[in-house]
Amino acid sequence: MTGAINPQSFSDSLVILGAAGLVIPAFARFRVSPVIGFILVGLAVGPAGLGSLVSQYPWLFHVTISNQEAIEPFAELGVILLLFSIGLELSFRRLWTMRTQVFGVGATELIGSATLIAGGLYALGQSAAGAFGLGLALALSSTAVVLPIVGTQSAVGRAAFSMLLFEDLALVPIIFMLGALAPSIATSPDGAWTELASTLFKGGVTIAVMLVLGRIFLPHIFRQAARTKSPEVFLAASLLVVIVSSLATSIAGLSPIVGALLAGLLIAETDYHGEVEVMTAPFKGLALGVFLITVGMSLDVRVILANWPSLVLAVLGVVVAKTLVTAALLYFSGARKGVALEVGVLMSSPSETTLIVLTAAAAAQLILPSTAAFWQIVTAIGLTITPLLARIGHDFARRLEMALGEEMTDAEVESTEAAAVVIGFGRVGRMVCDLLRVHNQRFIVVESDADVVAEARRGGYPILFGDVSRVEMMDKLRLGHARALILTMDDPVLSIRVTKRVRGWVPDLPIIARARDTNHAAQLYQAGASDAVPETLESSLQLAETALVDLGVAMGPVIASIHQTREDLRMGIKEAAHMETAPKLRRLRTDEVP
Secondary structure, eight states: OOSOOOHHHHHHHHHHHHIIIIIHHHHHHTTOOHHHHHHHHHHHHSTTTGGGGTTTOGGGGGGSOOOHHHHHHHHHHHHHHHHHHHHHHOOHHHHHHTHHIIIIIHHHHHHHHHHHHHHHHHHTTOOHHHHHHHHHHHHOOOHHHHHHHHTTTSHHHHHHHHHHHHHHHHHHHHHHHHHHTOGGGTTOTHHHHHHHHHHHHHHHHHHHHHHHHHHHHHHHHHHHHHHTTOHHHHHHHHHHHHHHHHHHHHHTTSOHHHHHHHHHHHHHTSTTHHHHHHHHHHHHHHHHHHHHHHHHHTOOHHHHHHTHHHHHHHHHHHHHHHHHHHHHHHHHTTOOHHHHHHHHHHTOSOOHHHHHHHHHHHHTTSSOHHHHHHHHHHHHHHHHHHHHHHHHHHHHHHHHHHHHHTSOOHHHHHTTTTSEEEEOOSHHHHHHHHHHHHTTOOEEEEESOHHHHHHHHHTTOOEEEOOTTSHHHHHHTOGGGOSEEEEOOSOHHHHHHHHHHHHHHOTTOOEEEEESSHHHHHHHHHHTOSEEEETTHHHHHHHHHHHHHHTTOOHHHHHHHHHHHHHHHHHHHHHHHTOSSOOOSSOOOGGGOO
């Protein structure tokens, strides 16, 4: 048989697809980040895990990855596709508006973190050049792990992305700088600096040419691909653009991820960016999974257990140093304390590019190979715990924002008096507030998401930060002076609890609550709600009414059946809530009054 399948490649593919199709959904079921899942898979099936037992149990060959180098190109493709997808979400206009954050905050964060880490290592006995190289390496943060966790749209995501983008751009200059510090050329470093300048010049020319050619040819390429109405052709064109852009920047001496980001930015300016994003998303996810598996394969549990005290101290030192620098920098740059803290913790672990810089530092003889191997393990551990750090940072930031937000000014407290109080500012709460504005009704909103509060305040909404599950926060709202309480949050248990509590305090206050369904509405009426509006009821009835009319059913019988269904639901709520009269599920319009 010609073209026989390579057993090793086939078994490696089986492990990767098995991780994506079986292991990751299992982790998701228990709300564990897929990032941790992929890394643990790599740890388990890699050469230091079950792969080390293949000689004793040959059948393990089919469920392990014995050649890490064979899958590394796919791992690099995952990082490239990640940067490409980020470029698709951006635009040149948005990137230009971020220039201060990228080249100001981003550069300061990298230099500040590297300086603090290098100072600590120098104090512990590392040479000055070696400490400098290690500081730069460990100051880098992981684009591939951080951005899938927070995205680029939130305040945290935007701050993290600006710093990560600068780090990716600075990778090549860092590597050349380390080469210039090598002892072998210390007496004549001019050649290294000349090579660095040459690379930056060629890279700049390459990027300029790509920008011009991309704006001219990309719309035509994707227009022709779209005319074929073939998803395969469209996908092939998308991947071709990514690969050619990455190769171009690689040939110029820059990182391939710079070319991938540039390709995404160029396609984002066309009319086809949405389709490209949908087409490439599955490949990005799977390739990123392969990258994370390679990170797990670099871990050796035996080495970690033998050196755990020093490894723990090293990881903690890097995390604390980067957290302090990043959080302080963002805070003094005008970010809220909660955002600064969350970004600081999120960006505190090393990066996959740290491994590249460590290799360059060892090749330049700035650090010993054993030192590089130690910090490679630290980096792998840091990448593994990044999702945990993200959760810790988010929780601490939320508590900090809540603690700061509970202290309302006297003017804010007084503004709740003789006004409608709206709890929750999601899609439902925002629409309610917009209608209250239209009819000149005074209102105050309470929301527990700090990012939502900041955005709403920029929009001119009278909104307070607070958690209504806490009695102290409800006390400060002075609901005894309010005209109505409107509950719009999508939390059935909390809405019932708040309704019951407020009804006990203020017996005559109108409480209008959002209900998920008729059963939830009945529970709200039992708790003391004046009106409970099932969010799915009217939309379902209107959908059914439209469908029946379009199917040819006469309007009269359709309206009669809709009214009967609504009446049946009213009676069901009445019985479930033990009410004397059935509630009104919908206020009648003037033209509907008999």
